[in-house]
Amino acid sequence: GKAGNFIGFNIMHPKGRQLIEDFVRVFCDRIKDYRSINAICLANEIQFRSSVFPDFYNNDWTGCDGTQRDGWWSYLKKLYDNDISKLNKVYGTEYEKFEDIEMPVNTSDNPEKIADYKNFNDPILKEWHEWLKSLVREYMPDVPIQSKIMPMLNWGSYYALMGENVEAFADFSELNGCDASAYYKGTPLERKLYWYDYMVSAKAMPIVNSEDHIIPDGDEDFSFKHAIFNSADIWQGAIHGRGQSQIWLWEKNYDHTSYMGDGAAIRPDVVADIGKASMDLNRLSYEMNALETKKADVLLMYSDSSRIHDAGDVWTATEPLYKALMFNGKKVHFLLDSQSNMLNPEDYRLLVVPEIPNVTTETLNKVKEYIERGGKVLIIGNNAFAYDEHNRPHDAEIVKFIRDNSTIIDSEQKYDADKVIFDALTDAKLTNVTLVDAETGERIKNVEYNTAVYDGKLPVNVCNYEWNNKKVKIMLNQTPVTGLTELRSGEALSDEFEIEGYKPLLIQSTLSNPFFDMIGHWAEDTVSLLREKGIVKGVTESAFDPEKRLTKAEFLTLAERAAEINESDYKGGLKDVSSTDWFSKAVQSALDNGTIDDIIENGEFNPNDGIDREDMAYLAVKIYEWKTKTEAAGESYTFTDGNEISDDRKSYISKAYALGIIKGNENGEFLPKSTLTRAEGATVVYRLLNILN
Numbered sequence: 001g002k003a004g005n006f007i008g009f010n011i012m013h014p015k016g017r018q019l020i021e022d023f024v025r026v027f028c029d030r031i032k033d034y035r036s037i038n039a040i041c042l043a044n045e046i047q048f049r050s051s052v053f054p055d056f057y058n059n060d061w062t063g064c065d066g067t068q069r070d071g072w073w074s075y076l077k078k079l080y081d082n083d084i085s086k087l088n089k090v091y092g093t094e095y096e097k098f099e100d101i102e103m104p105v106n107t108s109d110n111p112e113k114i115a116d117y118k119n120f121n122d123p124i125l126k127e128w129h130e131w132l133k134s135l136v137r138e139y140m141p142d143v144p145i146q147s148k149i150m151p152m153l154n155w156g157s158y159y160a161l162m163g164e165n166v167e168a169f170a171d172f173s174e175l176n177g178c179d180a181s182a183y184y185k186g187t188p189l190e191r192k193l194y195w196y197d198y199m200v201s202a203k204a205m206p207i208v209n210s211e212d213h214i215i216p217d218g219d220e221d222f223s224f225k226h227a228i229f230n231s232a233d234i235w236q237g238a239i240h241g242r243g244q245s246q247i248w249l250w251e252k253n254y255d256h257t258s259y260m261g262d263g264a265a266i267r268p269d270v271v272a273d274i275g276k277a278s279m280d281l282n283r284l285s286y287e288m289n290a291l292e293t294k295k296a297d298v299l300l301m302y303s304d305s306s307r308i309h310d311a312g313d314v315w316t317a318t319e320p321l322y323k324a325l326m327f328n329g330k331k332v333h334f335l336l337d338s339q340s341n342m343l344n345p346e347d348y349r350l351l352v353v354p355e356i357p358n359v360t361t362e363t364l365n366k367v368k369e370y371i372e373r374g375g376k377v378l379i380i381g382n383n384a385f386a387y388d389e390h391n392r393p394h395d396a397e398i399v400k401f402i403r404d405n406s407t408i409i410d411s412e413q414k415y416d417a418d419k420v421i422f423d424a425l426t427d428a429k430l431t432n433v434t435l436v437d438a439e440t441g442e443r444i445k446n447v448e449y450n451t452a453v454y455d456g457k458l459p460v461n462v463c464n465y466e467w468n469n470k471k472v473k474i475m476l477n478q479t480p481v482t483g484l485t486e487l488r489s490g491e492a493l494s495d496e497f498e499i500e501g502y503k504p505l506l507i508q509s510t511l512s513n514p515f516f517d518m519i520g521h522w523a524e525d526t527v528s529l530l531r532e533k534g535i536v537k538g539v540t541e542s543a544f545d546p547e548k549r550l551t552k553a554e555f556l557t558l559a560e561r562a563a564e565i566n567e568s569d570y571k572g573g574l575k576d577v578s579s580t581d582w583f584s585k586a587v588q589s590a591l592d593n594g595t596i597d598d599i600i601e602n603g604e605f606n607p608n609d610g611i612d613r614e615d616m617a618y619l620a621v622k623i624y625e626w627k628t629k630t631e632a633a634g635e636s637y638t639f640t641d642g643n644e645i646s647d648d649r650k651s652y653i654s655k656a657y658a659l660g661i662i663k664g665n666e667n668g669e670f671l672p673k674s675t676l677t678r679a680e681g682a683t684v685v686y687r688l689l690n691i692l693n
Contacts, residue, residue, distance in 0.1 A: 004047025004162050011128045012061050028139035042132045042147040047162035048125045051103035064131035073098045075120050090390045107157045111309045112390050118160040125163035130172045146177030148210055151195040154315045157308045170203035181213030184229035190323050196240040201334040206243030213248045217259040231273035232502040236463055238281050239291050239450055280488050290454035291461055295540050296333035299348045304337050305358035305389035317354035324421035326448045329433055340366035345375035346548055350428040355381030355411050360389050368398050377406035378424040432516035438471040438496040453514040453541035460507045467501035477519045481509050515544040523679040526686045535561045536682055546679035553583035553607035555681050560586050562689040563627040575603045595622045610675035614649040617656035620688050634658055639670040661687050
């Protein structure tokens with residue numbers, strides 16, 4: 001269409017909106033009572049270019065609510081403070097007035113103008129969808145809504161002209177609607193999964209591929225590999241977030257020249273294999289859900305700004321890193337432009353940065369903070385973080401700090417993405433589970449494996465993305481995993497087993513300790529016992545993160561659980577605690593019992609601050625005394641750094657020492673101002689538990 005895919009009219013024109021509204025109301029009124037309706041797709045592969053309609057230059061158009069909106073020229077004037085020289089400086093142009101500036105119509109235009117146009121045009125298509133949704137909601141208030149987007153990540157900067165914005169669409173959607181393809185002799189499956197993970201990164205909601213291309217249109221190839229590959233597509237797609245698939249094309253058509261010919265419906269082996277995969281997904285839905293919803297611990301940076309300025313490099317650099325993370329057992333979360341607040345090393349230990357020279361200033365500063373807080377950064381290329389979204393140089397000192405404190409891989413030299421990623425994961429202590437060649441012991445290549453913990457067991461999904469068979473072993477902390485069962489077939493597997501090309505296996509093993517990172521750790525037995533008693537939990541189903549700092553709220557909660565103190569609904573009173581906080585009931589119990597009185601300052605508990613060792617001793621003693629209704633006796637301690645203990649904590653540390661709650665380190669130090677780790681905190685709670693019992 002004139003304005004984009006399937007659109008030949010101005011979607012914001014009042015007459016056009018009225019026509020659409022009339023249709024939607026008639027349509028929805030007729031189907032609103034159908035119990036079979038699973039979801040509503042608002043639009044199919046829709047794109048919109050305001051640049052082709054003169055109305056959008058001036059303030060001659062209205063939004064869906066009927067109010068007048070800024071045209072292109074007014075938008076630019078507000079953006080650049082009505083100062084054409086500011087715009088010219090950014091664009092590198094010599095415009096005399098704003099009215100001389102035409103909207104971009106192709107990707108060869110000024111990239112700075114394209115960036116501004118994207119921010120002007122994208123909200124128009126989003127608003128139109130939100131209006132459509134409001135109409136549907138009048139008739140079907142509970143039916144999930146989505147709009148189908150094309151997988152445009154490798155389309156270069158063309159996408160910036162068309163209004164399709166995954167993050168914007170996610171705001172009004174309850175499902176990630178898309179069209180995506182993968183073929184055994186064409187588009188690789190990894191690229192389809194890349195698109196799924198990108199969409200889920202924008203918003204964690206199920207993917208609906210309502211035009212799921214699994215066989216090329218009119219394909220005369222009837223190889224058995226179609227069925228095997230298509231079955232792998234259905235299975236692996238579920239792990240990467242696809243909750244629903246409408247296969248393209250389900251029609252019995254034998255015409256090789258037709259785009260509707262030679263589809264799945266005339267291929268019995270395809271129907272059988274994807275049918276079995278679908279039934280297995282339902283039968284094993286709990287295990288698959290554990291794999292699909294497992295939280296990522298690695299971020300892969302993605303930048304629309306860089307894509308507009310240098311689209312080819314962003315895609316070329318990002319795809320091999322994505323695959324390397326997949327093939328090293330990692331779930332990938334793409335860090336999008338709007339998500340810099342996610343840069344927290346306690347949640348994501350590693351940030352992988354492809355060759356992306358353009359990021360926002362906010363993102364640059366957040367990366368610096370991430371490093372300062374202990375986050376690991378792997379950078380590919382020599383130009384990362386050089387410029388802002390308008391291609392202006394970033395603060396050289398901040399860029400230097402980031403690069404000086406990151407691992408840098410020279411993209412000018414040929415490098416092994418798989419090895420580079422594995423080394424970075426190892427440095428970040430994220431390689432608990434690995435898949436190795438059974439004969440050589442080397443890491444296996446081009447095999448995706450996913451791990452989780454479900455019901456105290458270790459489900460591992462393995463899929464070989466090559467057609468040759470491979471013999472492998474699953475290793476947990478460099479020890480072979482034993483007692484394997486393949487859940488789809490129900491067959492027992494030996495420690496060394498064979499994986500065929502594109503035939504996923506869902507393997508399960510019983511775990512003595514579901515926290516991978518505690519196996520062999522000095523606090524393993526302590527944490528295991530506390531987990532069995534329901535006192536401690538992991539940061540995920542499979543990780544305890546023993547070296548992560550322990551917060552005041554966490555220690556208080558653990559200690560109260562150990563002492564079996566009943567929690568109370570939060571009544572308020574502290575500036576930094578809300579009734580919606582997960583720890584609010586533990587805080588109320590502590591307020592009722594006077595446990596945290598001497599920790600509160602100016603009406604604040606600072607629940608998310610790390611707890612230091614002297615506050616830990618204070619809390620442990622207060623909980624002991626409240627639980628036992630006795631005052632603990634003190635005992636002289638001989639810590640070599642006793643002079644560093646705060647005066648108001650000395651008596652409590654004396655009591656904690658006498659009770660056996662605290663001990664010094666091998667150097668005789670107590671380190672009163674040092675923040676506890678989760679492993680250290682668990683050890684203290686274990687001692688308190690034993691003393692109380």
